[in-house]
Amino acid sequence: xxxxxxxxxxxxxxxxxxxxxxxxxxxxxxxxxxxxxxxxxxxxxxxxxxxxxxxxxxxxxxxxxxxxxxxxxxxxxxxxxxxxxxxxxxxxxxxxxxxxxxxxxxxxxxxxxxxxxxxxxxxxxxxxxxxxxxxxxxxxxxxxxxxxxxxxxxxxxxxxxxxxxxxxxxxxxxxxxxxxxxxxxxxxxxxxxxxxxxxxxxxxxxxxxxxxxxxxxxxxxxxxxxxxxxxxx
Amino acid sequence: xxxxxxxxxxxxxxxxxxxxxxxxxxxxxxxxxxxxxxxxxxxxxxxxxxxxxxxxxxxxxxxxxxxxxxxxxxxxxxxxxxxxxxxxxxxxxxxxxxxxxxxxxxxxxxxxxxxxxxxxxxxxxxxxxxxxxxxxxxxxxxxxxxxxxxxxxxxxxxxxxxxxxxxxxxxxxxxxxxxxxxxxxxxxxxxxxxxxxxxxxxxxxxxxxxxxxxxxxxxxxxxxxxxxxxxxxxxxxxxxxxxxxxxxxxxxxxxxxxxxxxx
Numbered sequence: 311x312x313x314x315x316x317x318x319x320x321x322x323x324x325x326x327x328x329x330x331x332x333x334x335x336x337x338x339x340x341x342x343x344x345x346x347x348x349x350x351x352x353x354x355x356x357x358x359x360x361x362x363x364x365x366x367x368x369x370x371x372x373x374x375x376x377x378x379x380x381x382x383x384x385x386x387x388x389x390x391x392x393x394x395x396x397x398x399x400x401x402x403x404x405x406x407x408x409x410x411x412x413x414x415x416x417x418x419x420x421x422x423x424x425x426x427x428x429x430x431x432x433x434x435x436x437x438x439x440x441x442x443x444x445x446x447x448x449x450x451x452x453x454x455x456x457x458x459x460x461x462x463x464x465x466x467x468x469x470x471x472x473x474x475x476x477x478x479x480x481x482x483x484x485x486x487x488x489x490x491x492x493x494x495x496x497x498x499x500x501x502x503x504x505x506x507x508x509x510x511x512x513x514x515x516x517x518x519x520x521x522x523x524x525x526x527x528x529x530x531x532x533x534x535x536x537x538x539x540x541x542x543x
Numbered sequence: 544x545x546x547x548x549x550x551x552x553x554x555x556x557x558x559x560x561x562x563x564x565x566x567x568x569x570x571x572x573x574x575x576x577x578x579x580x581x582x583x584x585x586x587x588x589x590x591x592x593x594x595x596x597x598x599x600x601x602x603x604x605x606x607x608x609x610x611x612x613x614x615x616x617x618x619x620x621x622x623x624x625x626x627x628x629x630x631x632x633x634x635x636x637x638x639x640x641x642x643x644x645x646x647x648x649x650x651x652x653x654x655x656x657x658x659x660x661x662x663x664x665x666x667x668x669x670x671x672x673x674x675x676x677x678x679x680x681x682x683x684x685x686x687x688x689x690x691x692x693x694x695x696x697x698x699x700x701x702x703x704x705x706x707x708x709x710x711x712x713x714x715x716x717x718x719x720x721x722x723x724x725x726x727x728x729x730x731x732x733x734x735x736x737x738x739x740x741x742x743x744x745x746x747x748x749x750x751x752x753x754x755x756x757x758x759x760x761x762x763x764x765x766x767x768x769x770x771x772x773x774x775x776x777x778x779x780x781x782x783x784x785x786x787x788x789x790x791x792x793x794x795x796x797x798x799x800x801x802x803x804x805x806x
Binding site for chain 1: 549550551553554557558561564565568569572573575576577579580583
């Protein structure tokens with residue numbers, strides 16, 4: 311566990327800290343809205359992965375295959391929660407009928423494929439490289455889609471009439487602080503496998519940057535919640 | 544140890560670059576959005592000013608039309624009755640008592656007509672009923688006033704749940720309906736006309752129809768007869784729209800829609 315903390319240049323501690331702050335702020339400014347519930351679930355689940363998830367992974371390290379399967383499945387569920395939370399918030403701000411239809415299709419596809427992925431992950435007959443390839447592809451697709459939606463959001467705010475102050479809009483803060491994450495995660499997925507064995511230093515720097523970008527997502531959520539408006543605004 | 548320190552340095556440099564880029568991005572978006580917001584506010588203020596100017600112009604136009612109406616009524620009716628009365632009284636010959644009595648009786652009748660005409664003129668100009676009560680009551684009074692003249696019979700119906708709008712808007716709507724009914728009296732040669740106010744959720748629909756001689760709506764109005772265009776301008780001023788259906792010999796139908804949200 312200590313190796314993980316120092317190996318990530320202490321960014322894992324930063325992520326956990328940001329998650330705790332985010333959960334506290336969400337609960338303190340609680341609104342009985344779907345967006346708030348989804349963001350609380352996203353943050354709490356994130357905290358679970360970074361604390362108990364990692365603890366579980368290191369505890370089961372002697373059972374390598376099971377540990378990897380649990381880790382991969384936790385990441386898949388995290389990706390599903392992430393896409394649900396982000397698309398719910400973003401689609402409320404992007405006024406496009408066609409995009410709404412596409413989004414509904416993607417959500418149905420993600421929901422349908424998740425059980426298949428989880429079954430594949432726990433199938434001992436499937437090679438671990440294939441398992442990792444499948445889950446990485448899923449995460450890559452999910453984060454790229456969120457990244458595209460964020461890009462569309464930024465285009466849409468300049469197309470609509472600027473009646474509301476942007477600094478008071480929660481969606482703006484979530485999108486702004488998530489940009490780095492949506493760019494860094496696909497790059498991390500693409501580069502990580504290569505540097506895992508080729509260069510351990512670069513590998514750890516990439517992981518650290520990924521964690522840093524994730525902590526910004528939680529800072530964005532906290533800032534958005536402090537706007538004291540519905541998160542979909 | 545040195546290796547770890549080297550790794551941390553690289554990480555910190557990249558992290559600072561990325562954070563700076565992100566902050567710069569946020570500041571840029573906020574800057575351009577604020578710029579757009581200022582332009583938008585300027586345009587909004589300009590639109591409001593234009594709208595206020597338009598309202599003022601329409602008010603002046605309505606006032607001008609009212610003066611013309613007063614002038615015409617005084618000249619064509621009241622002046623005529625009073626002139627005849629003066630003529631009757633001036634030519635009184637007391638030596639022919641019977642004729643003189645008849646002339647006095649005629650004069651009294653003419654004076655009564657003048658008083659009624661003055662009364663009607665006063666009522667038609669008075670928007671106090673709208674201020675004190677409502678558009679519906681003012682329209683009912685207008686209907687009774689017109690029906691009493693025996694020139695035409697107005698059927699008046701209200702559907703839906705009435706929504707009370709601000710006084711200015713109700714006065715403008717009243718004037719549009721009044722002008723439309725006056726047009727029917729003056730030009731349509733119809734025996735009856737229908738006035739229907741239908742309160743839909745979100746908007747008011749007004750329909751004024753007659754089975755008179757009708758007209759060709761595509762024809763350009765003559766100079767000084769721009770009544771329909773004026774009515775349309777007033778409807779637009781309230782954020783609504785107007786439709787006219789008419790055919791020569793087949794009566795006419797005027798519809799206008801006023802949304803409540805813009806009032």
